[in-house]
Amino acid sequence: MAPRFSVTYWLDASDEKEARARALDVSVEQTVEIPRHIVPHGYVEEEILGRLESLVPGHDSRRGFLAEISYSEDDVGGDFLQLLNIVFGNSSIKTGTRVESITLSDGLRTLCPGPRFGAEGLRTRTGITSGPLVMSAIKPVGLSTARLADLAHRFALGGMHLIKDDHGLVDQPTSPYSERVAACVAAVAEANAKTGLHCAYVPNITGPASQIVERAYMAKEAGAGAVMLAPSLVGFDISRSLAADADFGLPIISHPTFAGANVITPTTGFSHRFFFGTLQRLMGVDAVVFPNFGGRFGFSREECLSILEGCTEDLGGPKPIFPAPGGGMTFARIPEMQSAYGDHVIYLVGGALLREDDLVAASQKLRAAIADVTAKSG
Amino acid sequence: MAPRFSVTYWLDASDEKEARARALDVSVEQTVEIPRHIVPHGYVEEEILGRLESLVPGHDSRRGFLAEISYSEDDVGGDFLQLLNIVFGNSSIKTGTRVESITLSDGLRTLCPGPRFGAEGLRTRTGITSGPLVMSAIKPVGLSTARLADLAHRFALGGMHLIKDDHGLVDQPTSPYSERVAACVAAVAEANAKTGLHCAYVPNITGPASQIVERAYMAKEAGAGAVMLAPSLVGFDISRSLAADADFGLPIISHPTFAGANVITPTTGFSHRFFFGTLQRLMGVDAVVFPNFGGRFGFSREECLSILEGCTEDLGGPKPIFPAPGGGMTFARIPEMQSAYGDHVIYLVGGALLREDDLVAASQKLRAAIADVTAKSG
Numbered sequence: 001m002a003p004r005f006s007v008t009y010w011l012d013a014s015d016e017k018e019a020r021a022r023a024l025d026v027s028v029e030q031t032v033e034i035p036r037h038i039v040p041h042g043y044v045e046e047e048i049l050g051r052l053e054s055l056v057p058g059h060d061s062r063r064g065f066l067a068e069i070s071y072s073e074d075d076v077g078g079d080f081l082q083l084l085n086i087v088f089g090n091s092s093i094k095t096g097t098r099v100e101s102i103t104l105s106d107g108l109r110t111l112c113p114g115p116r117f118g119a120e121g122l123r124t125r126t127g128i129t130s131g132p133l134v135m136s137a138i139k140p141v142g143l144s145t146a147r148l149a150d151l152a153h154r155f156a157l158g159g160m161h162l163i164k165d166d167h168g169l170v171d172q173p174t175s176p177y178s179e180r181v182a183a184c185v186a187a188v189a190e191a192n193a194k195t196g197l198h199c200a201y202v203p204n205i206t207g208p209a210s211q212i213v214e215r216a217y218m219a220k221e222a223g224a225g226a227v228m229l230a231p232s233l234v235g236f237d238i239s240r241s242l243a244a245d246a247d248f249g250l251p252i253i254s255h256p257t258f259a260g261a262n263v264i265t266p267t268t269g270f271s272h273r274f275f276f277g278t279l280q281r282l283m284g285v286d287a288v289v290f291p292n293f294g295g296r297f298g299f300s301r302e303e304c305l306s307i308l309e310g311c312t313e314d315l316g317g318p319k320p321i322f323p324a325p326g327g328g329m330t331f332a333r334i335p336e337m338q339s340a341y342g343d344h345v346i347y348l349v350g351g352a353l354l355r356e357d358d359l360v361a362a363s364q365k366l367r368a369a370i371a372d373v374t375a376k377s378g
Numbered sequence: 379m380a381p382r383f384s385v386t387y388w389l390d391a392s393d394e395k396e397a398r399a400r401a402l403d404v405s406v407e408q409t410v411e412i413p414r415h416i417v418p419h420g421y422v423e424e425e426i427l428g429r430l431e432s433l434v435p436g437h438d439s440r441r442g443f444l445a446e447i448s449y450s451e452d453d454v455g456g457d458f459l460q461l462l463n464i465v466f467g468n469s470s471i472k473t474g475t476r477v478e479s480i481t482l483s484d485g486l487r488t489l490c491p492g493p494r495f496g497a498e499g500l501r502t503r504t505g506i507t508s509g510p511l512v513m514s515a516i517k518p519v520g521l522s523t524a525r526l527a528d529l530a531h532r533f534a535l536g537g538m539h540l541i542k543d544d545h546g547l548v549d550q551p552t553s554p555y556s557e558r559v560a561a562c563v564a565a566v567a568e569a570n571a572k573t574g575l576h577c578a579y580v581p582n583i584t585g586p587a588s589q590i591v592e593r594a595y596m597a598k599e600a601g602a603g604a605v606m607l608a609p610s611l612v613g614f615d616i617s618r619s620l621a622a623d624a625d626f627g628l629p630i631i632s633h634p635t636f637a638g639a640n641v642i643t644p645t646t647g648f649s650h651r652f653f654f655g656t657l658q659r660l661m662g663v664d665a666v667v668f669p670n671f672g673g674r675f676g677f678s679r680e681e682c683l684s685i686l687e688g689c690t691e692d693l694g695g696p697k698p699i700f701p702a703p704g705g706g707m708t709f710a711r712i713p714e715m716q717s718a719y720g721d722h723v724i725y726l727v728g729g730a731l732l733r734e735d736d737l738v739a740a741s742q743k744l745r746a747a748i749a750d751v752t753a754k755s756g
Contacts, residue, residue, distance in 0.1 A: 235613025
């Protein structure tokens with residue numbers, strides 16, 4: 001028998017009998033997908049069919065039940081997308097069914113060794129050994145390459161540690177990808193020469209299927225410090241594949257665009273902790289952008305803290321990564337955010353800086369305020 | 379000024395003032411993503427910023443409002459994933475926001491010419507010029523290639539028009555991809571030689587990012603009749619790219635695994651019609667699998683009919699495609715399904731046949747029953 005891993009689902013059910021029936025349905029749906037009584041005896045029934053390992057009442061306001069179902073590594077067949085298919089393929093289409101967490105097996109740790117850099121690797125590359133990192137974004141779409149590069153330059157002069165493309169910047173005629181990458185890398189390098197810092201420019205490689213990997217390599221060759229992609233658009237295997245590629249060797253930042261439906265209701269999709277934490281690490285992502293609590297999106301403080309947990313908890317192999325909450329950062333909120341995330345965070349600050357006339361001064365002031373709060377709490 | 383296309387969103391709002399504020403937020407969030415008062419004047423403000431074109435009260439049980447927002451082709455930049463990013467990127471993370479429909483521009487029709495074959499092309503290839511098509515699936519994962527090929531052979535002898543892989547079949551050691559494709563193509567060809575039919579075998583090309591296109595070509599070279607993929611796993615640009623590739627030239631069938639969260643609540647994600655209809659055609663898909671009403675998933679008859687509409691309505695370019703409802707098909711339900719879908723449908727029947735001892739006879743009987751009901755209603 002092959003080793004097994006397990007997935008814990010939250011299931012809507014009013015009593016244990018109903019919960020058990022629903023859990024057994026999931027164990028069939030996610031594996032053999034034929035009525036249980038015709039599952040072939042022997043290998044398929046004993047190995048491939050999902051197995052209900054435990055069923056306990058839920059412990060939060062949703063009530064319901066938590067069902068742990070184990071699956072065979074044989075069903076995965078060394079294919080990351082098939083792993084996701086088993087975790088939540090067809091059952092994603094059922095109401096009252098949510099993926100809460102996964103317990104890895106050694107085989108999955110081999111398939112998903114995790115990020116190449118992780119949080120510590122990003123610290124090393126940016127030279128920021130303690131305290132929060134700060135990332136900004138160049139935008140909006142429609143600006144020329146010269147204007148975007150100028151923004152990158154000023155953010156870097158202001159001491160930002162990472163400067164990413166807006167996720168809407170691809171290869172528009174106003175700022176073609178290769179032109180933008182070259183200009184922004186140069187603009188940030190020029191600022192780094194003045195500041196002595198190691199700010200990294202992070203282009204968005206989301207694009208046509210046939211060009212994503214090519215753009216990743218263009219970024220590397222041009223001297224970018226990391227790349228950003230949107231897994232819900234480009235697919236969930238690109239980052240794993242890039243992270244596994246020693247020739248590529250740049251950190252990867254994940255963007256949540258188009259992913260909202262996966263977490264937005266508490267009784268469907270995935271837990272925040274799994275989707276923006278565990279899954280990102282399995283995908284080989286080094287930092288994950290998500291909407292901060294108290295900003296213009298609806299994530300709660302508790303949900304954001306669960307993402308921090310998913311980014312950092314021991315998975316027995318895949319490195320911890322940085323949560324990168326975006327939106328809602330103001331000077332007044334720094335103490336509140338520091339108390340929530342501590343030092344293990346990349347603050348993504350975009351609009352709050354872009355509205356200032358003096359971008360360099362505003363960036364410096366923000367960094368100083370974060371350092372100040374961090375020092376006081378330390 | 380570049381031509382504009384528009385997206386209609388359902389927005390949760392209790393009055394028009396709130397709805398207008400939410401709609402204006404969407405128009406910013408989906409384009410410039412910076413506070414409105416700092417949007418650069420001129421090109422960015424006049425061209426790139428989303429524009430609220432109309433706002434009317436909702437007309438179904440959700441109440442709320444329908445907001446039509448137009449976007450510039452310049453923002454898309456000829457990139458299909460950036461189109462999806464504009465349609466529903468960050469706004470996917472907001473509650474009470476759902477994509478209802480899209481109105482194409484000529485530039486989008488150039489970017490998304492649609493399926494290479496469409497429903498009529500699939501009829502031509504399978505030789506079934508009228509009435510519903512019937513598709514079955516070989517499964518479960520864990521069977522050997524020989525046993526899967528035997529299932530394909532018997533389904534083909536029974537007159538199925540299409541035989542697809544289960545969506546969990548990838549490249550597991552029990553049935554490696556290339557071995558399975560070769561064996562199933564041969565098994566179906568042998569049956570076709572006996573029946574005189576043109577049954578098509580449809581392997582699942584979902585797999586590692588670097589191998590998907592390779593597997594598509596392997597399928598073609600081995601003589602498969604079409605390919606299947608899961609857009610929510612492999613990403614949303616693969617099918618568009620394969621459909622645009624004249625050298626490839628096989629029909630593409632889309633599977634809904636992992637996609638559930640996109641449609642499962644009526645106030646988030648996408649309308650069924652858009653996600654399983656319009657979007658699939660823009661992606662170049664020729665037939666789309668989704669859960670039938672009355673089966674083990676929760677889609678309503680009305681939602682399934684809206685998918686049929688999305689698959690067939692005039693988009694001014696992209697061909698109509700086949701809806702392929704799966705699950706819930708029994709002999710008793712054929713009249714009900716015929717009255718819902720009419721002739722423009724591929725019935726996906728898996729478990730209901732696999733539970734029969736004589737697969738050939740059961741398949742023949744099912745086809746005959748469908749033909750009978752179709753003739754009576756015609």
